[in-house]
Amino acid sequence: MHISADTELATLNTLALQGRARAFARAEDEAGINHALAFARAQGLAVVPWGQGSNIVVAGDIDALVLQVASTGRQVISRDDNRLVLRVAAGENWHRLVGWTVQQGYAGLANLALIPGTVGAAPIQNIGAYGVELAHCVVAVHGVRIDSGEPLRLGASDCAFGYRDSIFKGELRDALVITSVDIQLDERAAPDCSYPSLAAQLAENGIIQPTPQQVFDAVVSIRQARLPDPAVQPNAGSFFKNPVVPAAQAAALLRAEPAMPSFAAGNGEVKIPAAWLIERCGWKGVERKGVGVHAAHSLVLVNSGANSGQRLLQLAAEICASVQARFGIGLDIEPRIYGAPA
Numbered sequence: 572m573h574i575s576a577d578t579e580l581a582t583l584n585t586l587a588l589q590g591r592a593r594a595f596a597r598a599e600d601e602a603g604i605n606h607a608l609a610f611a612r613a614q615g616l617a618v619v620p621w622g623q624g625s626n627i628v629v630a631g632d633i634d635a636l637v638l639q640v641a642s643t644g645r646q647v648i649s650r651d652d653n654r655l656v657l658r659v660a661a662g663e664n665w666h667r668l669v670g671w672t673v674q675q676g677y678a679g680l681a682n683l684a685l686i687p688g689t690v691g692a693a694p695i696q697n698i699g700a701y702g703v704e705l706a707h708c709v710v711a712v713h714g715v716r717i718d719s720g721e722p723l724r725l726g727a728s729d730c731a732f733g734y735r736d737s738i739f740k741g742e743l744r745d746a747l748v749i750t751s752v753d754i755q756l757d758e759r760a761a762p763d764c765s766y767p768s769l770a771a772q773l774a775e776n777g778i779i780q781p782t783p784q785q786v787f788d789a790v791v792s793i794r795q796a797r798l799p800d801p802a803v804q805p806n807a808g809s810f811f812k813n814p815v816v817p818a819a820q821a822a823a824l825l826r827a828e829p830a831m832p833s834f835a836a837g838n839g840e841v842k843i844p845a846a847w848l849i850e851r852c853g854w855k856g857v858e859r860k861g862v863g864v865h866a867a868h869s870l871v872l873v874n875s876g877a878n879s880g881q882r883l884l885q886l887a888a889e890i891c892a893s894v895q896a897r898f899g900i901g902l903d904i905e906p907r908i909y910g911a912p913a
């Protein structure tokens with residue numbers, strides 16, 4: 572496997588932000604991953620695992636070996652009458668996997684159609700969309716430790732999955748390269764169509780008892796109509812997580828802002844759409860110095876020509892400050908930030 576020095580990353584992240592990796596390798600299989608990790612250990616280099624760069628902000632040059640995981644393969648590891656457990660290599664494309672599962676008649680992943688990126692990155696933030704999270708179908712995550720090359724298996728309950736969160740962002744942050752994910756699919760599981768925009772789209776098409784394929788098609792059509800394509804307008808999807816606040820704080824805000832949408836988040840907490848907060852602060856469609864807030868989606872920041880992660884992060888900081896000042900709510904950035912400031 573070829574390991575290159577001083578490699579530009581702009582074409583390897585969906586925000587198209589510029590920055591150079593001290594070293595770069597693309598591993599097509601587990602042997603390649605192990606080889607690259609051994610190289611990094613021998614050179615004393617840190618390792619940054621990389622998928623398709625759809626949830627990353629390149630904020631400057633990265634003093635590490637950027638290891639793009641491009642391994643492929645799907646294997647049925649168990650099957651009974653209705654259930655199937657698949658082991659999927661980390662470099663497989665997520666959306667293609669979802670498409671394959673619905674073609675086979677399995678409902679579980681249909682709501683997660685068209686999320687960019689790889690299977691190996693999916694557990695990192697427990698990807699979620701249209702009322703469904705990856706966590707509900709993960710059986711195990713397999714990886715290899717960056718510091719020792721030791722293999723590691725985590726059962727689903729070891730992964731500490733939460734809203735856009737997992738052990739891979741906490742205790743095991745930067746500790747391993749995920750090599751494959753075991754995913755369970757159940758033929759009897761009814762598609763989850765409770766999410767309002769999904770339910771509305773299906774109703775509009777006169778579909779009452781949707782098949783997995785129909786849910787998949789509805790999600791694809793909603794996403795294509797609403798979300799900017801990174802190939803046209805470089806972006807990383809939602810830039811901020813939806814904040815979760817104590818119920819008392821949400822109630823006080825609702826008295827001042829009765830139109831504020833809010834959703835019960837369990838444990839006496841309430842989730843508030845970050846997009847609404849940002850829009851109320853007047854940021855929708857604002858563009859400055861080659862970065863901006865998408866005109867139709869306040870949650871999506873776009874690189875409109877600056878190609879600079881620093882500029883994007885400056886804009887994000889201004890947005891956070893104004894939301895904090897007006898609503899007393901801190902916003903968290905969803906993508907992972909890498910690279911030293913220029």
Ligand SMILES: Cc1cc2nc3c(=O)[nH]c(=O)nc-3n(C[C@H](O)[C@H](O)[C@H](O)COP(=O)(O)OP(=O)(O)OC[C@H]3O[C@@H](n4cnc5c(N)ncnc54)[C@H](O)[C@@H]3O)c2cc1C
Binds near residue numbers: 698801
């Ligand atoms: C237009 C758009 C829409 C999106 N919509 C959604 C959505 O609806 N829901 C949602 O949850 N997300 C969404 N995302 C975010 C993104 O698609 C997901 O987070 C995805 O899982 C990232 O995959 P990736 O391969 O691009 O990971 P990368 O961006 O390359 O990496 C993301 C993080 O995972 C780590 N990582 C990647 N691969 C591995 C590995 N094999 N082992 C260990 N660590 C690894 C990286 O180090 C990094 O910290 C969207 C992004 C875009 C651009």
